[in-house]
Amino acid sequence: MSEEKLMSKKKPSYPVNKQLHLYLNEYNRNIKIPIFYDDLLRFSGSIVVYDKNDQDTLWVRVYYSEFEREEIDLSLKKVYTILHSDGNEETIPFLNVDAIDYCTFGNSKPFRVKIRNVLNDNYTYFYVKKADASRIYGLELEHMLSPHNLNFLVYKDTLIEEHIAGIPGDVFIKEELPKVTESAKSQIAKEFVKFNERCMIRLLGDMRSYNYVIVPVHDFDHVVYRIRAIDFDQQCFEGKLKVYRPQFFKENNKMVELVQEKLQKRSVDQYKIEERSIVARRMLATENQLEDLLLCMLNDEISLIDHINQLKTEIFNLTGDIEFKKSSNMGEVMKAALDFVRRNYENVNMRRLMME
Missing domain, CATH: 1.10.510 (Transferase(Phosphotransferase); domain 1)
Known part of the structure; x- marks a missing residue:
């Protein structure tokens, strides 16, 4: 059976209603963050990201005007500290936003942010997406019913997800x-x-x-x-x-x-x-x-x-x-x-x- 017949062509995005927001607040998922998904859409241009075999990854590396990049970088560093610690901003001077990539494939069209610690060159990723109720239910069910814990945050219409390595x-x-x-x-x-x-x-x-x-x-x-x-x-x-x-x-x-x-x-x-x-x-x-x-x-x-x-x-x-x-x-x-x-x-x- 072909995948066209197996699945619908496109799933709509479902808004996060008040009851789900209250649930997220109760379980410490709903936390104020300093940037929204739509803010990252204001990029000035982009270049294609290729893999090690020179194949198109369907991601593009985006760039912003000088003024906007400074504000966006600082906000993304703050998001990183909220996602991975208690939001303590003392570590921000030691963080660098190495890349912001945008995926042109699929429903969610996420941004992938690469954050590097300049003291030791360790780096990690996180994703910025439009908050969709389906995805949030999926994340929570995975967190509770699979062997793996998941770390994510929701603020209004923006979803932040940690990177799953593999x-x-x-x-x-x-x-x-x-x-x-x-x-x-x-x-x-x-x-x-x-x-x-x-x-x-x-x-x-x-x-x-x-x-x-x-x-x-x-x-x-x-x-x-x-x-x-x-x-x-x-x-x-x-x-x-x-x-x-x-x-x-x-x-x-x-x-x-x-x-x-x-x-x-x-x-x-x-x-x-x-x-x-x-x-x-x-x-x-x-x-x-x-x-x-x-x-x-x-x-x-x-x-x-x-x-x-x-x-x-x-x-x-x-x-x-x-x-x-x-x-x-x-x-x-x-x-x-x-x-x-x-x-x-x-x-x-x-x-x-x-x-x-």
Whole structure:
């Protein structure tokens, strides 16, 4: 199935409503910052950014008038101190804005800011985007239900995201995957199964290979590979359930082939069960905050009625759970999905206790 048929052509941006702003304020995500996304759009010109192989990265490096650059640089340094510490401005003289890049590809059209510490030449990135409710829900669900914590800030219509380090999935599949050991390929296949299951459970869509990164972690005498989502624009929007399963994107065919080659069906089923159990435990550990987030989603509009009707029908056909059929918006579909996972986890535990 082609990606044109699998996904809608363009997802609209959904505004952050008052209830979601109150939630963000309650959980220290809503913090005043000195610059807005629209301020960065005032660049005077740009040049194309190429990668090490002289390929167009679809990013352009922007530049500003001398007067505006001084003000923008200072504001971005302040944002960095707010994002990574307590906003203490004593470190600002030791920071330098090395580059501001603008992405011309995709929905979010983010700015990527490179900040360098002049004392030791260490550098990091952060992103400035238009605040979109879908993306914020995606970030918070990733923070609560995945193995990875996320750091981001929202102020009015601007979203600041920290950089997620790793090798872009498409680059890894093309350049690194053929070189790893056979045992590493088995571990990557296992990780892809768990990643695929996690995306489906929490309805994170469009995990094509360039929307996630592979993170190599050195552990004693070998390397363990983790997969992390880096794009949360397609949270709970599309109507086709396949969009929430990375295995159905042609860009991930090599990963699917790896799973088929390295793992037996029994192992695949085992890893899916493991991931559902881990997600259920995270839901219990973050119960109060998750309930507050879902309450925002229940009272928000983050998809189209046709998508809602299609998705709830497809999941009902898969699970037989009547709660999906009764859902009237994406928040209710999301809640039904998480409740379904938690109920199954609790039922399994109950059966185990009874057997003991």
